[in-house]
Amino acid sequence: MTTIHDLRVEHHRDALGIGEAEPRLSWSLADTQGAAQTRYQISVSDEISGLRADADPVDSSESVLVPWQAVPLRSRERRQVRVRVWVAGESEPSEWSEPIVVEAGLLHRSDWNTDFVSPSVSHSAEGPRPAYRLRSRFDLPAGDVARVRIYATAHGVYELHLNASAVSSDILAPGWTSYLHRLRYQTYDITGLVVPGQNTISALIADGWYRGRLGFNGGLWDNYGTDVALLAQIEATMSDGTVHVLPVSSAWECAPSAIISTGLYEGEEHDASLDDLVEEWTPASVLPFADFTAEIVAPTGPPVRIIESIAPVGVEVRPNGRIRLDFGQNITGKLRVTVTGPRGHTIGLHHAEVLENDELATRPLRGAASIDRLTLAGGDHPFTWTPHFTFHGFRYAELENWPGEFLPEQAVALVMHSDMERTGTFTSSDPLLNKLHENVVWSMRDNFLDLPTDCPQRDERLGWTGDIQVFGPTAAYLFRSTGTLVSWMRDVAAEQKALGSVPNFVPWIECGFPQDPAAAWGDVAVMLPWTLYQRTGDIGVLRDQYESMTAWVDQVDALTGHSGLWNSGFQLGDWLDPTAPPEKPDDSRTDRYLVASAYHARSARLLAQTAELLGNTGDAAKYSAVADRAASSFRYEFVTPSGRVVSDTETALSVAIMFELLANEDQVQRAGARLSELVIDSGYRIRTGFVGTPIICDALARVGAHDVAYHLLLQTQTPSWLYPITMGATTIWERWDSMLPDGSINPGEMTSFNHYSLGAVADYLHRIIGGLAPAAPGYREVLVAPVPGGGLRAASSELVSPYGLVRTGWTREGTKLVVRAEIPSGVTARVELPDGSDPIDIAAGSHEFVCSYRPAEDDPAAVQRVNLHNPEERALLETA
Known part of the structure; x- marks a missing residue:
């Protein structure tokens, strides 16, 4: 009998206090024996009254982000939701799923009926400041209380206690957003913590990102304001549905805490001897809610x-x-x-x-x-x-x-x-490759602290747009990170509207870095929404970000004089090209305006496709023309008729190939041959930076140079992906040589040992080596096309897709290759075996295929190339 698993709401892990009045639902199926869903039905019931409304069955195979089938939720409303489905070949529906509870937060600004409260202390001097205590009391209404909630946020960061018990396990709430535009609030269930009669609510509050030091070059204090303040609204819902907003703000008191100084960069100083001193409470200051104009929003992603x-x-x-x-x-x-x-x-x-x-x-x-x-x-x-x-x-x-x-x-x-859910894994027969992947996972974990940052250790920790632009596909595979990224992209759009362009990091801090638009960084406005749509099937992400996407492409189009050639102004280019001097990380061998023009063409093309998907046919034609013009200008300026690309670097060739900027397949193959020559000439050492590194292996794969890609990937000498592992790395480094072979640290002022951007190659591991690639948005169709090589004996990829678990993998036994695929219900797949046989279309279920396979490293010509240009690799192959 078909069963329903993983019923979920939007991209939430927890559906308490959501901000969507009509949340979309997703689920996956099990025990269908390969049969596809043909119909679904949604049931929504009121948890208090028990009234249930079963929507009419919908004839559809869709099970991801399907529309809400009930009356829109009002603020605070709580509903139980269940789903059942029909599958082909079965006349009866499945059993109803286990119910999930969906509860709306405060959906309108008018729902807030309290004010901010702040410690009555002024700190104008720059420097680490203390944390403060706040407290108030409230009486629980008499009668049958069904549930009690706290809706809370802060200028600063806060922790809440009720009657001496922690309200939640959240850390550094409310997190970091573009506070002048958007401030997130949290919803906490305190039903089990309240007692009849009087209760005490207390808080610790500190500067955090709101008032603490942020940025490099010394950083800046008080970026968003000089206050720290708490907004907390406590509500009790009775069994008859009556809601009581419990008055607390007029009674708040404040006192010093044992945290005598704390800062994100500085660290924290705690004097425990102050905990047992006589408490000196004084009235807190009340800051009218109406004086703060930022939008108060519910989270779309999980807390820290x-x-x-x-x-x-x-x-x-x-x-x-x-x-x-x-x-x-x-x-x-x-x-x-x-x-x-x-x-x-x-x-x-x-x-x-x-x-x-x-x-x-x-x-x-x-x-x-x-x-x-x-x-x-x-x-x-x-x-x-x-x-x-x-x-x-x-x-x-x-x-x-x-x-x-x-x-x-x-x-x-x-x-x-x-607190994101892990969704994707990769493993192979090569321990170093596995360690590379593990290091990528750790760097993502370490840099997804509420928003996607560059690094977690130095005086920076900023939401650099270029880093997540290149890492987006890997992030979407490894973790259910869409909710986190959706929130951050809304900040991108807000900052873009306020500043007139996409800044190079978001939230933006005026700390001395140029605000000028830069290709690859600003292109996150287009490329990250597109990536999330491709990986989750959520067209709503494109719809929500469409204004931001068009504003970016329009701005760059204007900067080119509508010529398509972006050849002036500030650019970061192929940042951190390994040949760049330590003190000049932007000194790339690749023409920075080639990079800028290529990205303009790519973003315009993706925007045209987005417009088509959204039914904006006029915009689709407009941006197709912009993309065509940009591609034509790119070829005129940077490509010879025979297919040679200006700069003659691995990055220049890779972007020309992967962004589809060459005139025909002959030019693609010419560029690919030259790319292979350059990689071989380098001794299979990396010579790409932020722009080229994420796509060079894919560019080689595109032209069939898989053995070259493998040798580049498996290189252990610096610079390479595996060199840091030989030096003991457990995360991805910012520079290829953040630590030099003698154990000394790169002399550059900018050296981190925890940046995920160069780990974007993991997406290649998942798709090309493991053989699990999306062939339709949300993995509704999957391409199973593994490419063995590099002496590997086995590899596999595994993903909890929006439709359920997908597994692909292969093992090599002499000249025989065994390819396996496990496909969930609702998904189809195309299998392309490396023996060149015709593709095979498969449906849900477990499948196994056997074909003959002669490894590229068995080709004498390939071995000759390896031995000629990189003798140390010979031992690796012979060992394998």
Whole structure:
């Protein structure tokens, strides 16, 4: 009997306090014996009254983001939703799914009936500031209370307690948005925490991103305001549906906290001896809600939480008395320590990603001190502590001035990031390739702390647009990250409208970096929505971002003088070309205006396709013309009639091939042959930066040079993807040589050991090596076309797609190749075997195919090329 799994709402992991009045539903099917869904029916019932409304059955095979089939939700409304389906060959429907509960948040600004409250303390001086305590009391209404909610947000970051119990496990709420435009609020269920009669609500609140230091070159304070303030509305819903908004704002009090200073870059200082001092509460200041004009919105993605804890794998007492902890993994997070010591004794917690000269390497942190300090209250009982309002990027930590003997169980590292569900995996017979993929996963985790950032450790941690533009396909595969990215893209659109262009990082901070539009970075406005549509099937993402997409392409079209050739102004180009000097990361071998013009053509083409999908036929024609003009100008300016590309670099050739800018297939093959020559000439070492790196293996695959791509991918000498692994990397580095072979750190001022952008190659691993590629939006159709090579004996990709689990993989046994595919209900697939046989179309179910296969490395010509240009690779192949 068919069963329904994973019924979900929009892109939410938790449907409490959502901001959609008509949320779309998705589900996947199991036990269909390969039969496709032919009809579905949605049932919505009121949890309090029990009234149930079954919508009319809909004849459709769709099961992803299907329209809401009930009366739109009003603010606070709570509904139970179930689905059942019919599949081909069965006359009866499935059983109803297990119900999920959907509850709307406060959908309108007028729903807010309280004010912000702020500690009555002014801090005009720049520097780390303390956290403050706020509290108020409220009486629970008499009668049968069905549920109690807190709707809360802050200028700053906050934690809530009710009657001394934590309200949630969220960290650094409300997260970071473009606060002048959008401020997210959170909905918390406190039904189980309230007691009859009087209750006490309390909060810790600190600067966070709102008022703390942000940016590089010294950073800026008070970017969004000089206040820290809490907005908290408490509501009780009675069993008859009556809603009581409980008055609290006029009674708030404030007091100092034991957190005497805290900052995202600086670290946190906590004096536990202050916890037991006599409390001195004074009235808090009331800041009228009406004075703040930012839109108050519900989250579309998950909150930041502690995801896991890691025990140290190494403990060493240093000559200076510090205790060094090695956690074996570079993470974003913080330490939790348990300690006993005399009153007034202060411990320092120092953090770093790597060691240099057997010391913590703190130079790459630049202005981020990343030091936490704990002053003890004394007593005989162990005290367990972790910072509240900061985070660090680190693998190593040193405990300074630890009292007495240290035991390894007294310190753990807490991993923090947005609480996203893992969806995609990859594995192969090559341990180094597997480690590369694992490092990509970790760098995504470490840089998805509420929004997609560049790095988690130094005085930056910004939402760089270029990084997520190239990494978007990998992000969409590895985790259910759409909700997080949708929120961030709305900030992109808001900043774009306010500033007149897409800034190079979002939220935008005026910290000295050029605001000028830059290709590949600003193109995120088009490319990331397109990527999410392709990977999730959510056309709503395109609809929501359409104004932003058109504004970007129109702006660049105007900058080209409507010629299609973007050949003036500021550009970042092929950023971090490995040949660039450490102090000039933009000094690429590739013409930056070639990159700019190529991206303009690509974005215009994707926008034309978007317009067609949305039914905007006039715009589709308009932007097709812009794309044609840009492609023609690109060829005129940068391509010879025979297919040679200006700059003659791997990046220039890759963008020309992958962005479909060449005139015909002969030019594509000519460019591909030259690309292969350049890669071989380099000794299969990387010579691409941000723009070329994500697509070079795909460009080689496009022209059939798979053996060249494999040798480039499997290179272990610097610069290469695998070189950092030979140096002990557990995340993706910002530079190919962030650490030099002698163990010293790259002398460049900009050196991080945790950037995901160069890990965008993982998308190639998933699609080309593992053989799992989307052939239609949302993986409704899948292309199973694995390309073995590189001496690999096996590889596989696995994805929890919007329709369910997809598995592909292959194993090599001599000259025989076995290809396997597992396809969920509602999905079809095309299998293309590497023996050149005709494609095979398959439906849901488990499938196995066997074909003959002669590895490219068995080709004497290929081996000769390897031996001639890169002798050390010969041993790798012979070993394989």
